Amino acid sequence: MRTLQLRINDKVYDRFLWLLSKFNKEEIEIVNENQDFVSTQSYLQKELEEIESGKAKFISQTEFEDRLNEVI
Numbered sequence: 001m002r003t004l005q006l007r008i009n010d011k012v013y014d015r016f017l018w019l020l021s022k023f024n025k026e027e028i029e030i031v032n033e034n035q036d037f038v039s040t041q042s043y044l045q046k047e048l049e050e051i052e053s054g055k056a057k058f059i060s061q062t063e064f065e066d067r068l069n070e071v072i
Contacts, residue, residue, distance in 0.1 A: 003031065 008016050020028055050056045059067075 001029075 020030060047056075
């Protein structure tokens with residue numbers, strides 16, 4: 001399945017939603033990408049600020065794999 005982001009004029013918005021409602025959820029699902037995008041962007045911005053400020057702690061690939069094996 002693919003995700004497509006559209007900008008729809010207010011004049012046709014209701015008709016467009018009506019058209020989408022004619023499909024079942026397996027064919028088309030309306031996804032609120034804006035909120036997902038905003039929350040992901042905020043999270044990544046905080047992570048970037050932590051890296052740039054020098055507060056981020058990095059681990060090696062081996063250390064990561066060891067931690068992952070402990071969890072699994």
